[in-house]
Each structure stands twice: as C-alpha cells, then as structure tokens.
Amino acid sequence: MFAIMQLDNDVSGREFRRKMRPKCEFICKYCQRRFNKPYNLMIHERTHKSPELTFSCEICGKSFKRQDNLKQHRTIHYPTTAYNCFSR
Known part of the structure; x- marks a missing residue:
C-alpha cells in the first residue's frame, strides 16, 4: 500500500514522493x-x-463450510441471463 505525500519544501505542489505504510497482518x-x-x-x-x-446445495447436495461459498457454487446451477441487445 502506498500513500502519496507532498514534500514540505515544494512550493508548486507538483513534487510528490511515495511512503510505505506499515503492513498490518492478522x-x-x-x-x-x-x-x-x-x-x-x-x-x-x-x-x-x-x-x-x-x-x-439443495440441487446437487454438495456441502460447504461457509455460506458465501455455497452462494458462489449456486451460480453453476443458476447462470445469469444474458441480454441480447439485438433481440426485440
């Protein structure tokens, strides 16, 4: 992650330098x-x-530890409908 900081002695406001932020790890x-x-x-x-x-999964019975993984899995059973711009 980078932060852009303005230099103190810069009058024009055009010179910048990058400063590394300490990386937090959990x-x-x-x-x-x-x-x-x-x-x-x-x-x-x-x-x-x-x-x-x-x-x-209520369709194929596959099991997951997390609900968000199940929701992602469901997309293989319920593909999104593609819209055709040329259809009338």
Whole structure:
C-alpha cells in the first residue's frame, strides 16, 4: 500500500514522493495463515471452529463450510441471463 505525500519544501505542489505504510497482518491462531484485514481472519477462523460441513446445495447436495461459498457454487446451477441487445 502506498500513500502519496507532498514534500514540505515544494512550493508548486507538483513534487510528490511515495511512503510505505506499515503492513498490518492478522494471523490465524489455528494454522498461522496471514490476512491483511481482521474481518477476513474472523471469517477464516470460523472454518476451524466448526469442522462439520453445514451448508448444503439443495440441487446437487454438495456441502460447504461457509455460506458465501455455497452462494458462489449456486451460480453453476443458476447462470445469469444474458441480454441480447439485438433481440426485440
């Protein structure tokens, strides 16, 4: 991640330099996987707390640990309708 900072001695306001921000890392206490955002770590750690598969596809029966993965999977059964600009 970069931040653009204006130099103090620049009168014209045209000269900039990049400054590196310190990278925050959030580490899973179960498997030491690293995340940049605490929310992503929280969602990931839920998979360790409930090892059983809890979300099942009502069409094919495939199971998932996370509901968002099930929602993504459903797109193979319900493809989005493509609109044809030339149809009347």
